Each structure stands twice: as C-alpha cells, then as structure tokens.
Amino acid sequence: MTRREISDEVWAVLEPMLPAVKTAGRPWTDHRSAVEGAVWKYRTGAPWRDVPERFGKWNSIYKRFNRWAEDGTWEQLLAEVHRLADANGDVDWVVSIDSTIARVHQHGATLPRTTGAPPNHRNPRAEPPDHAIGRSRGGLTCKVHLVADGKGRPLSWVLTGGNINDTTMMTAVLDGIRVPRSGRGRPRTRPDRVLADKGYPSRANRGWLRQRGIAATIPERDDQIAHRRRRPGRPIDFGHQQQARYRGRNVVERCFNKLKQWRGIAMRTDKLARNYRAAIALAATLIWLRTSLINTA
Known part of the structure; x- marks a missing residue:
C-alpha cells in the first residue's frame, strides 16, 4: 500500500470546499486524485511528467492545478479555511513578518523577464513582468515575503x-491579509500587533502601522540609533516588555520551515509566479487544516 498524500480527516473538511465535479463530457479525474497528485508533485519537487499513474494522467492533474491557479481557486480554499479558523477563535492576531529566498531551478527561468502583465492592484494574481525572479548573490532567486499568525x-x-529589499514590501504583505467573517461584515485586515526584525524599521513603515492603529514590535538598527543620538528625537520604546514580545517572532521562521518541507517550494521550478503562489496556497491550506480545524499533526 502507498500512503495517502492527504489524510481522510483532512479530506473530509477540504472536499466540501472544492468546486463541483464535472459530470458531462469525458471522464474527469476525481478531485482527491488530482489534489493529491499536485501535493505529491510539490512535496517531492519532481516534474509534472513524473507524477505516479495512481493519481491519474499527469497532464490532467497539471491542467486542473493550472486552471485553479488562474481563477484563484487555491487561494479561495485558503480564505475559506481562514474563515473557519477565525470562527473558532483560533487565529492569533499577533503576527510576524519576514522573507525567505527560494533558488530558481533552470527549468523555471526559461521565460523572458518581460512577458508578464503590467502591475495591477485590482488583480493580485496578475503575473508580474519579471515573473518574480531576480538576480541576487545566490543567482536567480525568488523571495517570499510572508506574514504568519502567532501560531x-x-x-x-x-x-x-x-x-528586492524586505522593508519596501512590508505594507504590501500586510495589505494582503483578508480573513473573511462567518457572518456579515467585511474581512478582517488589521492584526493587533506586528513583530518584525531589523530589516523593517523604516520611518515609513512605522507611520503606516501607526495610521492603522497596529502596534509594532520592531527593533532599531545600530545606524538609526546613532543617527538619533546626533539629532535627538523621540526614542523607540524597546524595553523589557517589548523584548519579551519580540521572542515570539520566531513563529514566522517555523512557518518557513514547514513550507520548505515541500521541495517544490524550497526550490522553485514553476515558470509562472502565479503557479508558484498557488503551490504555497495549497501547502498553507493543509497546514491550517492540520493545526486548526482537525487538530492533527
């Protein structure tokens, strides 16, 4: 016997959230086989053509994954899981933000860096012009700027x-928080507090958080402290209480550890940023299901 990629307990919660199964036309690979095939591919980091036949035809699995990445189904699933967790009072709104680097495999860097769509704030799934691939010290890399809840x-x-520098992306990442309510009302978008390291303590970031009533626990860099001594100003409060809060920032590092257990996320092989983002959404959905809704390891 081969182990299931998704346990029966997780599938029982996930299945009702999926789109309706097509009944007309050619026989369709059932949802569980298709989703488990996508999970297997990103867990192992293997090419789509190497997805085992027990999940169905690899091309059918890829087409469904790609279609759901294009229409936002994977992110809608995560939003629904967020909604259920919030209804259960399980979302910890003291959040932590950081970034991590993923090397881009040569198979994922074959598209010209000018073939994406122009920036579009109305469509967060729009393909960026450079496909979210840049050249840094590690070669061709993609950076994931992420905010995690307190768990x-x-x-x-x-x-x-x-x-891309971390501090310039802080507001964009926090702006992406949308946790739907179970009843009437707008999705929750503002955490109670943000924990961040010394990559984020710009004046613009602190002002943006202050305008929205979001508390911040962000230490100053040495150069900022020295500048304040030359030109006295209002000091940043980072006493014992703030230091105690700051110890909780490690949850975002643990979140990256969970995501990078998936080899297809630890090294990006997707040509399109849209599909790589969808893979992260799939992994994030399973992380939330296992730790929140069914409370299993």
Whole structure:
C-alpha cells in the first residue's frame, strides 16, 4: 500500500470546499486524485511528467492545478479555511513578518523577464513582468515575503525577485491579509500587533502601522540609533516588555520551515509566479487544516 498524500480527516473538511465535479463530457479525474497528485508533485519537487499513474494522467492533474491557479481557486480554499479558523477563535492576531529566498531551478527561468502583465492592484494574481525572479548573490532567486499568525500559519504573502529589499514590501504583505467573517461584515485586515526584525524599521513603515492603529514590535538598527543620538528625537520604546514580545517572532521562521518541507517550494521550478503562489496556497491550506480545524499533526 502507498500512503495517502492527504489524510481522510483532512479530506473530509477540504472536499466540501472544492468546486463541483464535472459530470458531462469525458471522464474527469476525481478531485482527491488530482489534489493529491499536485501535493505529491510539490512535496517531492519532481516534474509534472513524473507524477505516479495512481493519481491519474499527469497532464490532467497539471491542467486542473493550472486552471485553479488562474481563477484563484487555491487561494479561495485558503480564505475559506481562514474563515473557519477565525470562527473558532483560533487565529492569533499577533503576527510576524519576514522573507525567505527560494533558488530558481533552470527549468523555471526559461521565460523572458518581460512577458508578464503590467502591475495591477485590482488583480493580485496578475503575473508580474519579471515573473518574480531576480538576480541576487545566490543567482536567480525568488523571495517570499510572508506574514504568519502567532501560531506560525501563513496569512498573506507576496512574491518578488530575490534582489528586492524586505522593508519596501512590508505594507504590501500586510495589505494582503483578508480573513473573511462567518457572518456579515467585511474581512478582517488589521492584526493587533506586528513583530518584525531589523530589516523593517523604516520611518515609513512605522507611520503606516501607526495610521492603522497596529502596534509594532520592531527593533532599531545600530545606524538609526546613532543617527538619533546626533539629532535627538523621540526614542523607540524597546524595553523589557517589548523584548519579551519580540521572542515570539520566531513563529514566522517555523512557518518557513514547514513550507520548505515541500521541495517544490524550497526550490522553485514553476515558470509562472502565479503557479508558484498557488503551490504555497495549497501547502498553507493543509497546514491550517492540520493545526486548526482537525487538530492533527
């Protein structure tokens, strides 16, 4: 026997959220086989053509994964899981933000860096012009800027090239938080507090958080402290209480550890940023299901 990629307990919660199964036309690979085939591919980092036949035809699995990445189905699944977790009071709104680098495999860097769509704030799934691939010290890399809740589960993320500075992406990542309510009302978009390291303490970031009533625990860099001594100003409060809060920032590092257990996420082989983002959404959905809704390891 081969082990299931998704346990029966997780599937029982996930299945009702999936789109209706097509009944007309050619026989369709059932949803569980298709989703498990996609999970297997990204867990192992193997090419699509190597997906085992027990999941169905690899091309059918790829086409469904690609279609759902294009129409936003994977992110809608994650939003539904966020909604259920919030209804259960399981979302910890003291969030942590950071970024991680993923090397881009040569098979994922074959498209010209000018074939994406122009930036479009109305469509967050629009393909960026550079496909979120940049050249940094590690070669061709993709950076995942991510915010996790206080229990280390992904809430929102943005993909950029690996050469993009962290501090410039803080507002975009936090702006992506959208946790739907079970009843009437707008999705929740503002956490109670943001924990971040010394890559984020710009004046613009602090002002943006202050305007929205979001508390911040962000230490200053040495150069900022020295500048304040030359030109006295209002000091940043980072006493014992703030230091105690800051210890909780490690949850975002643990979140990256969970995501990078998937080899197809640890090294990007997708040509399109849209599909790589969908793979992260799939992994994030399973992380939330296992740790929140069914409370299994």
